[in-house]
Structure formats: C-alpha cells, structure tokens
Amino acid sequence: MKIAISGKGGVGKTTIAAILSLMLAERGEKVLALDADPDANLASALGISAQAQTNILSISQQLDLIEERMGAKAGTYGQMFTLTPKVDDIAERFAYAYRGVSLLVLGAAHQGGGGCACPENAFIKAIIDDLVLDKHETLVMDMEAGVEHLGRATAESVDAMIVAVEPGRRSLDCAALIEKMATDIGIANLLFVGSKVDGVEDEAFLRDALGDRLVMCLPYSEAVRRADRDGRSPYDVMDDEWRTCFEKLLAVLQA
Numbered sequence: 001m002k003i004a005i006s007g008k009g010g011v012g013k014t015t016i017a018a019i020l021s022l023m024l025a026e027r028g029e030k031v032l033a034l035d036a037d038p039d040a041n042l043a044s045a046l047g048i049s050a051q052a053q054t055n056i057l058s059i060s061q062q063l064d065l066i067e068e069r070m071g072a073k074a075g076t077y078g079q080m081f082t083l084t085p086k087v088d089d090i091a092e093r094f095a096y097a098y099r100g101v102s103l104l105v106l107g108a109a110h111q112g113g114g115g116c117a118c119p120e121n122a123f124i125k126a127i128i129d130d131l132v133l134d135k136h137e138t139l140v141m142d143m144e145a146g147v148e149h150l151g152r153a154t155a156e157s158v159d160a161m162i163v164a165v166e167p168g169r170r171s172l173d174c175a176a177l178i179e180k181m182a183t184d185i186g187i188a189n190l191l192f193v194g195s196k197v198d199g200v201e202d203e204a205f206l207r208d209a210l211g212d213r214l215v216m217c218l219p220y221s222e223a224v225r226r227a228d229r230d231g232r233s234p235y236d237v238m239d240d241e242w243r244t245c246f247e248k249l250l251a252v253l254q255a
Contacts, residue, residue, distance in 0.1 A: 002132050006143040007164030008174035012195035015234045017142035018045035022235040025100030030137040035105045042142045047233030048098050056096045058107030060120050070119040081119050087127045132157050147181045155185040166195045167202035172209050191215045216245045
C-alpha cells in the first residue's frame with residue numbers, strides 16, 4: 001500500500017503520517033515512512049529523540065552521493081545530468097529504524113529555485129519513483145503542500161492521497177488546489193481528513209465544504225499539542241476516540 005499525505009503547512013499531516021506509520025507497524029506491516037516535506041518533522045512525530053535525530057541523514061544533503069549518481073555537481077543549475085540515476089539502494093542505506101518503522105528523510109535543496117530541475121531535486125524525484133513503483137513494502141509519504149515530487153506515472157501508482165484540512169478558509173483553499181493538482185496527474189483516490197476539529201460547528205463547516213469526501217474528523221487534542229511540545233509521539237498519547245478514527249481511516253485505505 002502506498003499512501004501520500006498532503007495539506008497546508010501546520011494542519012497536522014505529519015501527525016497523521018506518524019500515527020498511520022506506527023499503527024501499521026504495530027499490525028506487522030513492513031513500513032517505510034518517507035519524509036518528503038522540506039520542513040522535515042516526521043522523525044519528531046514518530047517519537048525519535050532530538051539526540052537520536054542527529055544520526056539521521058538527509059538525502060538532499062549528501063552532495064557527494066548526488067554528484068556521483070547524477071553525473072553533475074549539486075547546487076548548480078543549467079547542467080546536463082542523468083534522468084535515471086541508481087537509487088534502489090538508498091532506502092536500505094539511509095533509512096533509520098525505529099519501532100518497526102524505517103524512516104527516510106529526503107530534505108530539500110537549500111537554495112532559491114528549489115522546485116527547479118537541479119540535480120538534488122531530480123535525485124529526490126527518482127527516489128520517490130523507485131519507492132512507489134518498484135518497492136513492495138507499505139509506504140507512507142509525508143509530502144509538502146502539493147504534489148511537487150509526484151510525476152504522472154508515480155501518482156497513478158499511489159493507492160491514496162490523504163489531504164489533511166482544518167476548519168478554516170485558507171486550509172480549504174489549499175486543499176482545493178491540492179485536489180486539482182492531484183487530479184491533473186491521475187491520483188484517483190483522494191481522502192479528506194479533518195484535523196484540529198473543535199466541536200460540532202467545526203465539523204459541520206468541513207462537511208458543508210467537502211461532503212462525503214470527508215472520511216473522518218480528528219478532534220482537537222490538548223494531549224497531542226503537549227506531546228509536540230515535549231518531543232513525544234502523538235501515537236503515545238492519543239485517546240480511544242483518536243484510535244477509533246485512525247482504525248476507521250485504515251479500514252477505508254485497505255478496503
């Protein structure tokens with residue numbers, strides 16, 4: 001199963017990615033969690049300590065590796081480089097194992113024009129293609145707010161894209177843009193998940209906008225907020241209501 005999770009920054013998509021990854025691992029799945037958001041926070045959401053995170057290597061910062069595989073110097077533009085680099089060993093070499101989940105952090109090119117066709121971004125896209133198209137384990141991808149890293153062939157092989165949305169116009173506007181981009185490249189199964197829903201009025205607001213496409217609503221949780229502050233995983237503090245919501249989401253994903 002290949003799942004991509006997107007949404008406006010701060011809406012809770014990394015929380016969703018972490019809980020899904022840990023729940024699937026708890027069920028015996030071989031899970032690869034891919035942090036493809038330039039603002040990489042999935043390690044923290046999984047509960048990996050700040051000290052342990054210093055041992056996690058960001059792929060985009062492995063400049064010597066990128067230069068070797070791409071045949072072009074990282075950090076520069078206007079070069080010729082291969083479009084088919086060797087990437088099938090990257091997950092095995094760089095993933096960090098934690099609680100049954102293998103975490104791979106892609107990172108981002110730290111320069112202007114990060115969405116351009118530089119060697120770093122081309123390398124990252126090649127890795128995602130390999131993981132989605134050629135690997136067989138369960139893949140949970142914490143994406144940036146969009147579909148930047150997904151090409152058409154890759155997108156068509158994603159089983160579902162979860163779009164996290166909170167009760168607010170800006171979040172809904174971002175979700176609508178993600179939906180359009182995802183549909184344009186062939187993602188057929190879009191699931192909307194409400195986040196930080198504080199009461200019946202918030203849920204009604206989201207249901208009026210999204211209708212039956214809204215799969216579930218996660219209630220606002222002070223325990224989850226504190227877990228983020230304290231560097232703990234939301235998985236370890238979620239209550240029975242949250243667990244029931246995620247079990248429902250998994251049932252939909254696996255149907």
